[in-house]
Amino acid sequence: MGFYNKFSRQQCIYIYTIVMISTVVVAITRSLIFFAVCMRASMRLHNRMFNSVVHASMYFFNTNTSGRILNRFSKDLGSVDELLPYAFIDTVQLLLNLIGAIIVLAFIDPILLAPTALVAVLFYSARNLYIKTSRSVKRLEGVTRSPVFAHLNASLQGLATIRTHLQEQVLVNEFDSLQDIHSSAWFMFLGCSRAFGMWVDLICTLYIGLVTFSFIIMSDSYKGSDVGLAITQCIGLSGLVQWGMRQSAELENQMTSVERVLEFTRIEHEPDLESAKDKKPPASWPKYGRIEYIDCSMRYSMLEPPVLKHLNIVINPKEKIGIVGRTGAGKSSLISTLFRLAYIEGQILIDYVDISVLGLHDLRKKISIIPQEPVLFSGTLRHNLDPFHEHTDDNIYRALMDVELRNAVQRGKDCLDDVMTEGGINISVGQRQMVCLARAILRGNIILVLDEATANVDSATDKFIQTTIRTKFAHCTVLTIAHRLHTIMDSDRVLVMDAGQAVEFDHPHLLLQQRDGFFFDLVRKTGPGVSDRLKKVAQESYEASRKAGKK
Numbered sequence: 001m002g003f004y005n006k007f008s009r010q011q012c013i014y015i016y017t018i019v020m021i022s023t024v025v026v027a028i029t030r031s032l033i034f035f036a037v038c039m040r041a042s043m044r045l046h047n048r049m050f051n052s053v054v055h056a057s058m059y060f061f062n063t064n065t066s067g068r069i070l071n072r073f074s075k076d077l078g079s080v081d082e083l084l085p086y087a088f089i090d091t092v093q094l095l096l097n098l099i100g101a102i103i104v105l106a107f108i109d110p111i112l113l114a115p116t117a118l119v120a121v122l123f124y125s126a127r128n129l130y131i132k133t134s135r136s137v138k139r140l141e142g143v144t145r146s147p148v149f150a151h152l153n154a155s156l157q158g159l160a161t162i163r164t165h166l167q168e169q170v171l172v173n174e175f176d177s178l179q180d181i182h183s184s185a186w187f188m189f190l191g192c193s194r195a196f197g198m199w200v201d202l203i204c205t206l207y208i209g210l211v212t213f214s215f216i217i218m219s220d221s222y223k224g225s226d227v228g229l230a231i232t233q234c235i236g237l238s239g240l241v242q243w244g245m246r247q248s249a250e251l252e253n254q255m256t257s258v259e260r261v262l263e264f265t266r267i268e269h270e271p272d273l274e275s276a277k278d279k280k281p282p283a284s285w286p287k288y289g290r291i292e293y294i295d296c297s298m299r300y301s302m303l304e305p306p307v308l309k310h311l312n313i314v315i316n317p318k319e320k321i322g323i324v325g326r327t328g329a330g331k332s333s334l335i336s337t338l339f340r341l342a343y344i345e346g347q348i349l350i351d352y353v354d355i356s357v358l359g360l361h362d363l364r365k366k367i368s369i370i371p372q373e374p375v376l377f378s379g380t381l382r383h384n385l386d387p388f389h390e391h392t393d394d395n396i397y398r399a400l401m402d403v404e405l406r407n408a409v410q411r412g413k414d415c416l417d418d419v420m421t422e423g424g425i426n427i428s429v430g431q432r433q434m435v436c437l438a439r440a441i442l443r444g445n446i447i448l449v450l451d452e453a454t455a456n457v458d459s460a461t462d463k464f465i466q467t468t469i470r471t472k473f474a475h476c477t478v479l480t481i482a483h484r485l486h487t488i489m490d491s492d493r494v495l496v497m498d499a500g501q502a503v504e505f506d507h508p509h510l511l512l513q514q515r516d517g518f519f520f521d522l523v524r525k526t527g528p529g530v531s532d533r534l535k536k537v538a539q540e541s542y543e544a545s546r547k548a549g550k551k
Helices: 009-054 058-063 066-108 110-157 159-164 168-217 224-265 331-338 360-364 381-385 393-402 406-417 429-443 459-472 518-524 528-550
Strands: 291-299 308-315 320-325 343-350 367-370 447-451 477-481 493-498 501-506
Touching: 009 066, 009 224, 066 110, 066 224, 110 159, 110 168, 110 224, 159 168, 168 224, 291 331, 308 331, 308 501, 320 331, 320 518, 331 343, 331 447, 331 477, 331 493, 367 429, 381 393, 381 406, 381 429, 393 406, 393 429, 429 459, 493 518, 501 518, 518 528
Parallel strands: 320 477, 320 493, 367 447, 447 477
Antiparallel strands: 291 308, 291 343, 493 501
């Protein structure tokens, strides 16, 4: 009591006030520092994952749905941003409070540590059992959530088609089924948490009973104040333990989100985007458009067999090459090798330059492609045609005139400010393809790739595109993956692919003379009338090329 008699009541009030204010200041400072660190860590995780996904190889996007990727950036990062910091700080805080309560009990009577140790063992066992179960259930919940995102994303992209075919109810039923599966996993997780809380409450009640019973047995050895303090601490300790166990378990469960985010930071990247200084090609490359495959094989993953096998072909400058084959023969894979979208063995030379030593930017910007599904971005028509602002409005408008885009012809240069929605869904498929064709004309590359570019357009648009390509790209090397055989019957040569190999490569008329050949079989299957017309086109093209050669 002598220590307390040194201070007056007023001084004690001042001291208590200073301690309380200091506690508040320290608590606020602690929270600010902690959440600043958490925010910085979350931003670094997001940036690392974003950069990893942006630079991921095409194989990653082929094997991971958009829903799974969106799930990582939405739900998992949301957990890292919002739930994980609170679970972490609560766990640390409750652990320190727990240690303080145990120290108080030890000061009252060290014997009370015996039931505390027993209950601690029970808590630890129950927590381990819960963690093993809840972690798996939480991971299952995350896995079942991705299909919901993927289905919703696909439904939004194909909304016009769904409504056209009156398939709304089918899609609703599919979504409900996926949502039910996810809800089952979510309620299973909630059930595990509630069951764990119930068992923690039972163990806490057992602990309070043991401590109270020990005081009843040895009632003469303790003061009433000590007994009251001990039981009060036990009751408080029970609440701390229950919430602490649940929060520590929640902390480990939320760490699965960190695990899933880190998984996406370790994605295998594409090769370097920029060429080394001593390997950078001249600005005029490629000048001729000669392409040579030397013992070239290609696979999408090092764990899978090659889809292209030992190709040895030469495509001469300005040649128009048609590429045909059955589904899965390797037509699109052949085009993928030009853009280095997968693992390549052997060599591919463009104008005698090995493309494996080039940066992806230097390579891909020199090859134009018109895909089967035209790619347009949200923004103006000008931005879609000239995203890097390299051309004047006159040149851009001239390219639109070349493809006779009706809106451009009627409205003049004002059409360049027309807004395109994402994917270009506010214009028809044929118009989207014309925009892509105008973009290729504007780009002016010596190599053009058409990946079944006319598969989804009407015959009139198909004919116009073919005519435009023959006139505007007469000086270019053109590779055409054919969906309709009539588009490649007047090609200089046709490359026939089968099972990843080049089985035939010659003028279509000469290939049709081989009655046991692959190309002859493809033409024959179009029917007598169509095959006769195709043969006639091939023959006329062959005779015209021979006459031109003689001249």
